[in-house]
Each structure stands twice: as C-alpha cells, then as structure tokens.
Amino acid sequence: MIGDRRIRVSVNGTAYEVGVEPRTTLVDFLRADLGLTGTHVGCEHGVCGACTVLVDGLAVRSCLMLAVQADGSEITTVEGLEGPEGELHPIQEAFLEEHGLQCGFCTPGFLMATYEMLTDDPKPDEDEIMEVLGGQICRCTGYQGIRRAVDCAIDKLGGTRPADVFGAGGPEGPDAPDAPDADPVGADGAGEGSAR
Amino acid sequence: MKPAPLDHAAPTTVGEAVALLNDPEREAVALAGGQSLMPMLNLRLARPDLLVDLTRVEGLDHIRESAGWIEMGAMATKRAVERSSLVRERQPMWHEATLQIGHPQIRNRGTVGGSMAQADPAAEYPAAAVALGAEVRAVGPSGERTIPATEFFLGYLTTALAPGEILTEVRVPVIPPGRGWAFREVCRRHGDFAMAGTAVTVDLDASGRCTATRIALFGVGPVPARAVEAEKIVDGEAPGEEIFERAGRAAAGAIDEPLADVHASADYRRHLAAVLTGRALAQAATRAGRPEGS
Ligand SMILES: Cc1cc2nc3c(=O)[nH]c(=O)nc-3n(C[C@H](O)[C@H](O)[C@H](O)COP(=O)(O)OP(=O)(O)OC[C@H]3O[C@@H](n4cnc5c(N)ncnc54)[C@H](O)[C@@H]3O)c2cc1C
Ligand code: FES
Ligand code: FES
Numbered sequence: 180m181i182g183d184r185r186i187r188v189s190v191n192g193t194a195y196e197v198g199v200e201p202r203t204t205l206v207d208f209l210r211a212d213l214g215l216t217g218t219h220v221g222c223e224h225g226v227c228g229a230c231t232v233l234v235d236g237l238a239v240r241s242c243l244m245l246a247v248q249a250d251g252s253e254i255t256t257v258e259g260l261e262g263p264e265g266e267l268h269p270i271q272e273a274f275l276e277e278h279g280l281q282c283g284f285c286t287p288g289f290l291m292a293t294y295e296m297l298t299d300d301p302k303p304d305e306d307e308i309m310e311v312l313g314g315q316i317c318r319c320t321g322y323q324g325i326r327r328a329v330d331c332a333i334d335k336l337g338g339t340r341p342a343d344v345f346g347a348g349g350p351e352g353p354d355a356p357d358a359p360d361a362d363p364v365g366a367d368g369a370g371e372g373s374a375r
Numbered sequence: 376m377k378p379a380p381l382d383h384a385a386p387t388t389v390g391e392a393v394a395l396l397n398d399p400e401r402e403a404v405a406l407a408g409g410q411s412l413m414p415m416l417n418l419r420l421a422r423p424d425l426l427v428d429l430t431r432v433e434g435l436d437h438i439r440e441s442a443g444w445i446e447m448g449a450m451a452t453k454r455a456v457e458r459s460s461l462v463r464e465r466q467p468m469w470h471e472a473t474l475q476i477g478h479p480q481i482r483n484r485g486t487v488g489g490s491m492a493q494a495d496p497a498a499e500y501p502a503a504a505v506a507l508g509a510e511v512r513a514v515g516p517s518g519e520r521t522i523p524a525t526e527f528f529l530g531y532l533t534t535a536l537a538p539g540e541i542l543t544e545v546r547v548p549v550i551p552p553g554r555g556w557a558f559r560e561v562c563r564r565h566g567d568f569a570m571a572g573t574a575v576t577v578d579l580d581a582s583g584r585c586t587a588t589r590i591a592l593f594g595v596g597p598v599p600a601r602a603v604e605a606e607k608i609v610d611g612e613a614p615g616e617e618i619f620e621r622a623g624r625a626a627a628g629a630i631d632e633p634l635a636d637v638h639a640s641a642d643y644r645r646h647l648a649a650v651l652t653g654r655a656l657a658q659a660a661t662r663a664g665r666p667e668g669s
Contacts, residue, residue, distance in 0.1 A: 181382050200380075201381060201382055201426075202377075202381050204377060204378070204413075204417070207377075223377055223414075223417045224417055225410060225414050228480060231480055237483040238483060239480060239483050240480060240481070242413070243409045243414065243484065244409060244484070245383060245409075245413075247383050248383075248409075248428060292479075292480055295479075296479075309565070310478060310565065311478065311479055313478055313564060313565055314479065314480040314481065
C-alpha cells in the first residue's frame with residue numbers, strides 16, 4: 180500500500196489541499212474525490228476526449244494525467260464555465276442552440292477543447308477548428324451540429340476571451356480570485372454522478 | 376482506479392532521475408507526457424512499482440539552435456515545438472511532422488523525447504529523425520552518450536536506450552538552403568497514427584541532378600527504415616515523374632513484411648508507401664529547386 184500524497188490544486192478558482200493515492204488519475208480525482216462529475220470519463224486511454232479539462236490553460240486528457248502531477252496547477256472543468264448566477268457560458272449556449280449535443284456524454288470535452296481554442300485564437304480558421312474537433316469523439320449528435328456550434332460560439336463571443344465573458348475573474352481570467360480553502364468531498368461522496 | 380498501485384517521484388535533476396530509475400529494489404519507469412504510458416498503465420499493460428516523472432526535471436525543455444543543429448530537450452512538448460518559429464523556419468520538416476501527431480489536446484502534453492523512446496512504428500518523429508540524420512542524447516549511470524537516430528530504433532517499440540537511461544535531448548540538423556524535403560502520410564483521420572508515411576530529403580547538384588537523397592518509411596515495418604535502394608535509383612538522375620515513381624515502387628518492394636492490422640492490409644500499406652514516396656520525392660525536388668518560400 181502506497182501512502183497518500185498531499186497536493187494543492189486550484190479547481191475552478193477554489194483551492195484544495197488534499198491527499199491522493201499516486202495512482203489516481205486526474206479525472207478520477209475530479210469526479211470521485213472532488214465530486215465534480217461534469218467531467219466525463221469514457222475510454223480512459225486518451226482517444227475519446229470526454230475527460231478533457233484545462234490544466235494551466237491547456238486542454239488535456241485528464242485520464243492521461245495523474246492527480247499528483249497536477250500539484251500546483253490551476254484546473255478548469257466544465258463546472259467552471261458558468262457565470263456567477265449559474266448562467267450558461269456563450270460556448271454552452273452555442274452548443275444548445277445549434278444542436279451541438281444530444282446525450283451530452285461527449286459535451287464537456289468538446290466545450291473545454293473549444294474553450295482553449297477560442298482563448299488561443301478568437302477567429303480560428305477551418306483547419307484549426309477541424310483539427311481540434313477531430314480530437315474529440317461524439318457518438319450521437321453528428322458532427323455538423325457541433326461544427327455549427329463552434330461558429331455560433333465565435334459569433335457570440337465576438338472576440339471576447341472566453342475567460343472574460345462574465346468579467347475578469349472567470350476561469351483563467353487575469354484576476355481569478357484566490358478562493359478560500361474548501362473541504363473536498365470525501366471519496367465516497369461521489370455516488371450520484373459516478374456512473375460510467 | 377485504473378492503474379495498479381504505484382509510487383510516483385518527481386525529481387528535479389537528471390542525476391536524481393537516473394538514480395531513481397536505477398533503484399535495484401523497484402521496477403522504475405520514466406514518465407514524460409504520459410500520452411502513451413498512461414494508457415498502458417490504465418489498461419494495466421504496464422505495472423511498474425515507481426514512475427519517475429520527468430516533468431519537473433530542470434533543463435529538459437529547451438528548443439534552440441546551436442552550430443547547425445536544432446536541439447530539443449526531451450521534455451519539450453509537441454505543442455511548444457509546433458509553436459516554435461525557430462523550428463518552423465530552420466527545420467520545416469520537423470515542424471510538419473509535429474502537426475501530424477495526434478491533436479492539439481495530445482500535443483499539449485506529449486513530448487519530443489517520449490515519442491522517440493516509445494518508438495511506435497507508425498510515429499512521425501522517429502521517421503523524421505532517421506531521414507534527417509538526427510541524434511539522441513541519453514544519460515545513464517555511466518554518463519552521457521550520443522546515439523544516431525539510424526542506430527536508435529532497434530525493433531518494435533524497442534530502442535537503444537538502456538533500462539536505466541534517460542533520453543535528454545533530440546538534435547536535428549537544420550535544413551540547409553537548397554535541400555528539398557517532404558513529409559507525407561495517409562491515416563484514417565487527421566491526427567491518427569499513419570497507415571503508411573514517408574519522410575524525404577533531396578539535394579540538387581550544380582547540374583540539377585538529385586543527390587544525397589534520403590527516404591525513411593514509417594507505419595509499414597517494425598521500425599522506421601531508410602529505403603536505400605530507392606535512394607540509389609534517384610541519385611544522379613534529373614528530377615522526373617518516371618524516376619520518382621520507380622523509386623517509390625522500389626522503396627515499397629524492399630519492405631520485408633509490411634505491418635497488417637484492421638486498418639490496413641500489408642498490400643495496401645505497400646501500395647501507399649510506393650505512391651507516397653513517389654509524390655514526396657517530386658515535392659522535395661521541387662522545393663530543392665526553389666529554396667525561397669519552399
Ligand atoms: C489519442 C492519441 C493520438 C496519438 N496520435 C499520435 C500520432 O498520430 N503520432 C504519434 O507519433 N504519436 C501519437 N500519439 C502518442 C503521443 O505522441 C505520445 O505523446 C508519445 O508517443 C509519447 O510521448 P509522451 O511524452 O507522452 O511519453 P510517455 O507516454 O510519458 O512515455 C512513453 C514511453 O517512453 C518512455 N520515455 C518517455 N520519455 C523518456 C525519456 N526522456 N527518457 C527515457 N524514456 C522515456 C516512457 O518510460 C514510456 O515507456 C497519440 C496519443 C494519443 C493518446
Ligand atoms: S476518457 Fe480520457 S480520452 Fe477518453
Ligand atoms: S452527444 Fe452523445 S456522444 Fe456526443
């Protein structure tokens with residue numbers, strides 16, 4: 180038995196200092212330890228993209244990273260997209276309006292990958308868009324709706340950085356406030372959302 | 376919890392990392408970007424006792440030019456390489472190869488050293504390294520050594536790295552003015568591993584004939600391999616469709632036993648190798664004759 184390691188991470192602006200077993204993947208940590216079940220887990224070997232989150236602003240597979248490796252990082256998950264009153268982010272609204280989701284299993288990954296892309300380049304060209312979307316798999320909507328949703332998101336944002344939509348302080352925003360230490364949900368508190 | 380129980384160490388120096396890897400008590404494995412190793416851990420195809428995480432080791436993520444070489448630290452991510460204007464301008468084939476590797480979401484973490492050490496037969500970097508005459512630097516308990524790419528890939532997923540050695544740097548010669556290059560592959564979907572691919576450089580001599588041609592095929596055999604017979608067919612000849620097609624067929628014909636899987640039969644891979652090599656030679660020769668803006 181290998182003992183827990185203490186790690187400090189900021190997830191959606193909330194700071195956590197918690198112990199994790201070294202073999203815990205970041206996605207399992209987010210879902211099971213923190214109860215943030217918005218990030219989905221599918222293939223667990225990097226192919227589907229359902230688990231995509233932002234680590235220090237970069238869209239990465241959270242199934243291919245250990246939680247201990249995230250020590251010191253800022254993580255943004257789909258839960259971090261909403262506004263202060265629980266409003267949907269324009270990227271989420273765009274997916275809703277353009278039928279960019281059906282069952283929603285793949286959606287958190289598509290949203291986070293799109294978020295990184297539009298942070299990087301508010302007006303990506305067709306090749307860039309297709310390359311990023313190509314790294315995410317959807318098994319039911321059909322990709323046309325998703326493709327249109329990206330255009331719609333670009334329009335809605337109108338050049339605003341995705342992090343600045345709800346004013347500075349959004350995820351990855353320049354002035355993200357240091358939230359107080361929060362007690363993480365215990366490992367067994369993940370019951371309701373952990374169906375795979 | 377997918378991986379079997381394991382311990383994780385995050386050394387900050389190469390020396391510490393090498394010492395951890397050579398711990399006689401534990402089976403230790405280096406962890407770079409995890410884009411190949413983590414799937415193996417999650418599927419429990421690998422069950423090491425200890426992961427020696429290289430992420431925090433200092434001095435392993437540079438991308439710089441020195442004396443005609445582009446030097447990339449083993450832990451430089453593919454995303455960093457893709458965004459490096461130095462690589463794009465001075466080593467455009469390496470840049471092009473980078474863009475063919477997975478998706479941005481994979482390149483954000485996957486590293487240069489990881490792709491070389493993984494030595495997937497369908498991977499882009501190993502083939503580009505063989506075609507370009509790259510070198511690999513490694514540090515082990517008995518010090519540092521330099522291994523030419525042509526001697527680095529020994530077999531399917533097998534390299535010349537000793538178990539306790541760490542790959543520290545990949546160095547690739549810059550493309551000199553006048554050298555044409557091409558990097559082409561076919562895969563089911565952009566970002567997937569190639570079913571077949573080819574990396575080619577061609578120089579033109581004063582009389583406009585091809586010289587110093589280098590062809591490396593990937594995705595067709597257990598390791599990226601130079602197509603020496605095909606190179607000989609091209610050298611000394613004026614660029615032309617007929618000669619390039621012949622060389623392509625020779626390159627494909629020399630593949631011992633092409634890989635075969637659900638995605639592509641051996642015959643299809645051989646066919647792709649021939650066609651891609653012919654086209655790559657033509658593209659490289661055109662670029663050689665037109666160094667500006669090539
Ligand atoms: C969805 C998906 C698509 C992909 N598509 C492609 C593709 O099209 N083309 C392609 O080439 N690759 C592709 N890959 C693989 C990706 O490029 C990996 O990043 C790469 O193969 C390994 O690099 P890494 O840094 O992730 O290494 P890791 O996964 O961390 O390590 C891989 C292996 O190399 C060893 N290793 C790593 N670094 C060192 C070092 N410095 N010294 C000694 N040993 C070391 C590790 O011990 C391990 O055995 C894909 C991966 C995924 C998940
Ligand atoms: S669950 Fe991580 S990529 Fe599929
Ligand atoms: S909406 Fe069902 S998998 Fe994409």
